[in-house]
Amino acid sequence: MIHVNRLEGRVALVTGAGSGIGHAICTRLAEEGARIVALDRDAAAANATATAIGDDAYAVAADVANVEDMQRAVAEVVERFGRLDIAVNAAGVGASSLLVDTQMETWQRVMDVCLTGVFVSSQAQARQMIAQGGPAVIVNIASTNAQQPGEGLAAYCAAKAGVDMLSRVAALELAPYGIRVAAVGPGLTDTPMVARLLANPSARDAFLDNIPAGRPARPEDIAAAVAFLASDDAAYVTGQTLYVDGGASMMRYPSLASRRAGAAA
Ligand SMILES: NC(=O)c1ccc[n+]([C@@H]2O[C@H](COP(=O)([O-])OP(=O)(O)OC[C@H]3O[C@@H](n4cnc5c(N)ncnc54)[C@H](O)[C@@H]3O)[C@@H](O)[C@H]2O)c1
Numbered sequence: 001m002i003h004v005n006r007l008e009g010r011v012a013l014v015t016g017a018g019s020g021i022g023h024a025i026c027t028r029l030a031e032e033g034a035r036i037v038a039l040d041r042d043a044a045a046a047n048a049t050a051t052a053i054g055d056d057a058y059a060v061a062a063d064v065a066n067v068e069d070m071q072r073a074v075a076e077v078v079e080r081f082g083r084l085d086i087a088v089n090a091a092g093v094g095a096s097s098l099l100v101d102t103q104m105e106t107w108q109r110v111m112d113v114c115l116t117g118v119f120v121s122s123q124a125q126a127r128q129m130i131a132q133g134g135p136a137v138i139v140n141i142a143s144t145n146a147q148q149p150g151e152g153l154a155a156y157c158a159a160k161a162g163v164d165m166l167s168r169v170a171a172l173e174l175a176p177y178g179i180r181v182a183a184v185g186p187g188l189t190d191t192p193m194v195a196r197l198l199a200n201p202s203a204r205d206a207f208l209d210n211i212p213a214g215r216p217a218r219p220e221d222i223a224a225a226v227a228f229l230a231s232d233d234a235a236y237v238t239g240q241t242l243y244v245d246g247g248a249s250m251m252r253y254p255s256l257a258s259r260r261a262g263a264a265a
Contacts, residue, residue, distance in 0.1 A: 004032060005032055005033045006032050006033070006227070006231035006232065006233065007029055007032040007033045007034040007086070007227070007230060007231060008032075008033035008034075009033065009034075009035075010033070010034045010035070010085040010086055010230075011034065011035050011037070011077065011081040011082070011083055011084055011085050011086070012026075012029045012034040012035070012036055012037070012085065012086035012087070012088065012230070013037045013039060013073070013074070013077050013084055013086070013087045013088070013125065014026050014029070014036065014037070014038055014039065014087075014088045014090060015039045015040070015062075015064050015088070015089050015090055015091040015117070015121055016039075016040060016064075016089075016090035016091030016092060016141070017036075017038035017039055017040050017045075017046055017049045017050075017059075017090070018038070018040030018042045018044075018045025018046045018048065018049055019040070019042075019045055019191065019192055019193075020189070020191025020192055020193060020219050021090050021141060021186065021189060021191055021219045021222045021223070022038075022040070022049075022088075022090035022091065022141075023049050023219065024218075024219030024220050024222065024223040025088050025090060025219075025222070025223045025226050025227075026038050026049050026050075026053060026057065027049075027052070027053065027223065028220065028223035028224065028226070028227050029086065029088075029223075029226070029227060029230065030053045030054075030056060030057060032227055032231070034056075034085075034086060034230075035056045035057070035081055036050065036053055036056060036057035036058075037057070037058060037059075037060055037073075037076070037077045037080070037081070038050045038053070038057055038058070038059045038060070039059075039060045039061075039062050039064075039073055039091075040059075040061065040062075040091070041061065041062065041063045041064070041091070042061075043059070043061035046059035046060065046061055047059040058080065060073045060076055060077075063117075064089070064091045064113060064117030064118075064120060064121050065112040065113055065116050065117045065120055066120070067120055067124075070120050070121050070123075070124040071124050073124070074124045074125060074127075074128050077128075078128060078132075083128075083132050084125060084128050084129060084132070084136065085135075085136050085137070086136070086137055086138075086139070086230045087121070087122065087125040087129075087136075087137075087138045087139070088138075088139045088140075088141070088226055088230070089117070089118045089121045089122060089138070089139070089140045089141060090141040091113060091117055091121075092113060092114050092117075092141065092193070093109060093110060093113045093114065093193075094110075094156055094193050094194070095109065095110050095155060095156060096152040096153060097152055098151070098152055098154075099154045102154060102155065106155065107154075107155045110155035110156055110159055111155060111158075111159055114156065114159035114160060114162075114163065115158075115159040115160075115162040115163060115166070118140050118162075118163050118166060118167075119166060122138050122140065122166070122170055122181070125138055126138065126170065126174055126179060129174075129177065129179050130174075130177050130179070133177075133178075134178060135178045135179070135180075135235075136178070136179045136180075137179065137180045137181070137182070137229065137230050137234075138167075138170065138174075138179065138180070138181045138182075139181075139182050139183065139184060139226050139229050139230055140163050140166070140167045140181070140182075140183045140184075141163075141183070141184055141186065141222075141226075142160045142163040142164050142167070142183040142184065142185045142241055143156070143160040143163075143185055143186060144185050144186070144187045144243060144245050144248055144249045144253075145157045145160045145161075145253075146160040146161045146163060146164040146183075146185055146241065147161070147164070147185075147249065148248075148249055148253040149253065150253045150254075151255060160185075163183060164183055164185070164241050167181050167182065167183040167239070167241065168181075168239045171238040171239030172239065175238060180229075180234070180235075180237065180238040181238060181239065182229045182234070182237055182238060182239070182240050182241070182242065183240070183241040183242070184222060184225050184226055184229065184241070184242050184243075184244055185241050185242065185243040185244065185245065185249075186217055186221075186222045186244055186245065187211065187216070187217055187243070187244065187245025187246055187248040187249070188207050188211065188216045188217065188245075188248065189216060189217040189218070189219060189221070189222055190216045190217065190218055190219070191219055194216075198216065203254075206254035206255070207248075207254050209254070210248055210251040210252055210253070210254050211245070211246045211247065211248045211251070212246060212247030212248070212250065212251065213246025213247055213248075214246070215246065216246075217244060217245065217246060221244055222244050225242050225244045229242065
């Protein structure tokens with residue numbers, strides 16, 4: 001149970017809110033007093049998150065990579081709650097394929113959601129925050145893969161490294177308006193995105209061997225870091241990526257032997 005009410009009365013828009021980390025972020029920010037707009041391209045999932053929170057939450061169906069969708073979503077937040085204080089960009093997709101095998105379509109899908117989606121979302125959010133004036137904060141969800149290369153993850157790693165840099169540029173440009181921008185870099189986190197990996201004993205062990213904390217993150221671990229960055233406790237924190245990974249980024253990113261099959265000769 002949460003013991004603080006750091007976000008009382010603030011309005012928070014969370015993308016990717018229908019599952020995993022985004023869902024946990026909505027729950028945590030609401031527990032700390034924020035009113036929540038749960039955004040996901042999966043309308044039913046967004047609704048489920050908003051319903052679980054209760055009267056202080058509502059759902060929006062939108063695609064983060066679509067400019068019109070995100071402009072409409074931010075306009076709806078303002079219509080409903082009058083302002084936007086906190087934006088968390090957590091929507092993301094994964095894909096695993098070696099560089100030499102990656103189809104253009106796969107590369108584009110990951111880039112569209114994971115990187116372009118953060119650009120499109122944060123542009124719409126920042127315009128509203130500038131227009132309304134006063135302090136506000138954007139938190140983008142990156143990954144340890146922003147700095148740790150992983151085999152089979154060219155598109156994902158490149159997109160997340162882009163999120164890290166995009167967050168820093170945004171922090172620089174928006175600081176004069178009192179808007180902070182930070183990122184959280186989760187390590188392996190137990191969500192539907194990595195369910196198949198965690199269900200594979202050899203892949204799971206390869207990851208666990210490289211997580212000093214000895215377990216994957218829970219979505220709530222990531223949400224706690226986001227709540228800190230969104231709160232006034234982080235009033236002097238901007239342009240930083242906070243890695244929440246049980247120490248994994250001090251270690252080597254696992255080599256998954258199965259991906260190497262046929263590579264050696
Ligand atoms: N799970 C991990 O191990 C892990 C590790 C590091 C970073 N991350 C990042 O955390 C974020 C959340 O991932 P998760 O593990 O909770 O995944 P998840 O698959 O459980 O949830 C992702 C959510 O994003 C939504 N989404 C996907 N594309 C969208 C779009 N175009 N527009 C709107 N919504 C969209 C999905 O419908 C889903 O509800 C992602 O950015 C992911 O890259 C996850």
